[in-house]
Amino acid sequence: MRVEVAGENALILYLGEHGEAGVANRVEQAARLLKQELGECLIDLVPSYASVLVVFDMFRCDHLRVRQGINKIKGLLSDESSEQGRIVTLPVFYGTEAGADLEQLARNAELTTDEVIQIHQAGEYRVYAIGFAPGFAYLGDVDERIAAPRLSTPRQRVPRGAVGIADRQTAIYPAVSPGGWNLIGRCPQRMFDPDAQPTMPVQVGDRVRFEAISRDDFFALGGSLDDA
Amino acid sequence: MTHNTANTSGFLVRQPGLMTLIQDAGRFGQHGIGLTCGGPLDAEAFSWANRLCGNNEGVTALEVSFGGLTLEAQVATRIAVTGAELPLKINGQEQELWRSHAVNAGDLIELGYATNGCRAYLAVAGGFDVPHSFGSAATVSRESVGGLNGGKLEPNDFLPCAEASANGCLLLAEDHRPAYGKNAHLRVILGYQKQAFSDLQIARFFTSEYETTDRSDRMGYRLNGPEIKPAIDGILSEGICHGAIQVPADGQPIILLNDRQTIGGYPKLGSVLSLDTAKLAQLTPGSTITFEAVTIDDAHNLNLLTKRRNAVIEPQAC
Numbered sequence: 001m002r003v004e005v006a007g008e009n010a011l012i013l014y015l016g017e018h019g020e021a022g023v024a025n026r027v028e029q030a031a032r033l034l035k036q037e038l039g040e041c042l043i044d045l046v047p048s049y050a051s052v053l054v055v056f057d058m059f060r061c062d063h064l065r066v067r068q069g070i071n072k073i074k075g076l077l078s079d080e081s082s083e084q085g086r087i088v089t090l091p092v093f094y095g096t097e098a099g100a101d102l103e104q105l106a107r108n109a110e111l112t113t114d115e116v117i118q119i120h121q122a123g124e125y126r127v128y129a130i131g132f133a134p135g136f137a138y139l140g141d142v143d144e145r146i147a148a149p150r151l152s153t154p155r156q157r158v159p160r161g162a163v164g165i166a167d168r169q170t171a172i173y174p175a176v177s178p179g180g181w182n183l184i185g186r187c188p189q190r191m192f193d194p195d196a197q198p199t200m201p202v203q204v205g206d207r208v209r210f211e212a213i214s215r216d217d218f219f220a221l222g223g224s225l226d227d228a
Numbered sequence: 229m230t231h232n233t234a235n236t237s238g239f240l241v242r243q244p245g246l247m248t249l250i251q252d253a254g255r256f257g258q259h260g261i262g263l264t265c266g267g268p269l270d271a272e273a274f275s276w277a278n279r280l281c282g283n284n285e286g287v288t289a290l291e292v293s294f295g296g297l298t299l300e301a302q303v304a305t306r307i308a309v310t311g312a313e314l315p316l317k318i319n320g321q322e323q324e325l326w327r328s329h330a331v332n333a334g335d336l337i338e339l340g341y342a343t344n345g346c347r348a349y350l351a352v353a354g355g356f357d358v359p360h361s362f363g364s365a366a367t368v369s370r371e372s373v374g375g376l377n378g379g380k381l382e383p384n385d386f387l388p389c390a391e392a393s394a395n396g397c398l399l400l401a402e403d404h405r406p407a408y409g410k411n412a413h414l415r416v417i418l419g420y421q422k423q424a425f426s427d428l429q430i431a432r433f434f435t436s437e438y439e440t441t442d443r444s445d446r447m448g449y450r451l452n453g454p455e456i457k458p459a460i461d462g463i464l465s466e467g468i469c470h471g472a473i474q475v476p477a478d479g480q481p482i483i484l485l486n487d488r489q490t491i492g493g494y495p496k497l498g499s500v501l502s503l504d505t506a507k508l509a510q511l512t513p514g515s516t517i518t519f520e521a522v523t524i525d526d527a528h529n530l531n532l533l534t535k536r537r538n539a540v541i542e543p544q545a546c
Contacts, residue, residue: 007469008471129491131489199261
């Protein structure tokens with residue numbers, strides 16, 4: 001583990017390299033333990049693939065106090081998953097109607113569209129990070145056979161609920177936004193709803209599975225194929 | 229969410245100006261769902277606007293970028309405008325910045341366009357009564373979160389606030405008012421991927437002049453100057469703190485501010501002190517920037533000293 005200064009009131013912990021065994025478990029544990037350990041020193045935490053940004057209240061605690069807290073939890077981190085981790089199943093209406101890039105992606109991968117859907121659906125994905133936009137969860141890792149680089153020209157408007165692939169990551173767009181991920185389907189469930197409790201169906205460390213649903217089920221679950 | 233909607237006194241937005249945003253101290257503890265901080269770009273001028281109205285420092289007020297705001301009072305209260313130099317008129321009469329003014333129902337409050345600096349703050353006694361989203365009233369347009377409807381003020385928006393006494397005029401003595409100009413010296417703590425920048429690159433960064441560009445907004449300020457090249461193109465996405473200096477492939481630094489994305493994958497050299505991002509946010513395009521390295525201990529000391537110094541400055545009665 002390595003600690004670097006990030007800013008006047010922020011330190012960043014590096015817990016290994018992405019893809020290294022156990023690093024995502026250490027990130028999840030470090031974030032949880034630091035929340036308890038730092039208490040009112042803490043302003044916010046940003047867990048990501050292999051790091052945790054710790055933002056602290058410099059008028060209460062200096063960086064030495066925060067480093068002390070980090071040292072204290074260091075020995076408690078293990079590569080093993082501390083809990084079974086929640087498994088969240090999200091419905092997806094796959095297909096060319098809902099996923100504008102499915103055919104192209106299948107062609108490039110030398111697979112049929114059904115095979116792409118099958119492979120995407122067979123995976124269990126970890127929530128590595130949340131960012132980019134409110135409720136945008138980075139899920140990984142996507143099977144290499146269907147991994148695809150971002151579009152060379154990003155779309156101005158990706159619809160809410162669009163399910164995309166970028167390299168070995170997959171995600172659901174929580175709101176209309178510009179974006180360059182390859183779209184393969186649409187999820188009817190809101191990924192970010194300010195009025196819901198909780199606001200998001202997933203959090204960092206959860207595991208996500210996708211379940212293919214029919215067009216009818218998609219509409220029955222409140223989905224829409226509009227551009228919004 | 230509890231909110232008193234019974235409040236029918238307040239201010240009517242006649243003209244919203246180029247970009248006027250409802251802000252409080254900012255939104256904290258919400259990075260876990262991807263929400264950024266928001267809050268005033270110039271926290272010093274913002275807190276003075278509040279203090280001159282007799283408020284606590286983080287009370288909900290307006291950030292007026294570049295100017296052009298016209299409000300009609302539908303309440304008797306006190307207001308104060310601080311920050312960028314711009315003409316302030318109440319019922320056509322020119323009024324002083326950095327002091328509070330009594331206003332009455334029917335009064336017209338006009339902020340002209342900034343001639344020096346570019347962020348002005350308008351506070352009202354008791355603050356604007358705007359519902360909180362995720363613990364804060366701060367508007368972040370990119371996220372459509374906060375404010376009245378997640379965006380900048382629009383014509384005919386109504387800003388509720390309670391009535392307040394005309395008494396209690398306060399002003400900040402001229403000696404204590406910040407001076408805005410066309411240059412700023414920013415203090416930087418090296419950190420993050422600093423080891424990915426060679427000694428030569430770092431020396432170039434600290435001995436060169438950079439210019440602010442028009443590709444600057446509440447997310448970040450893009451600078452133009454000698455290229456700084458890290459030895460790596462990108463990094464695994466990680467958390468970005470306030471003031472972080474991100475260096476994309478073109479070697480031109482971007483200083484990330486209040487509305488930054490919470491995670492990102494560009495190498496970062498370190499971060500600018502918040503005391504200094506406040507100065508940066510007052511600069512117009514084409515202004516000159518220089519940098520100086522400080523340690524995190526220096527940064528703690530400077531912040532504590534400034535807080536202490538500001539606390540002992542008492543606004544004067546007027």
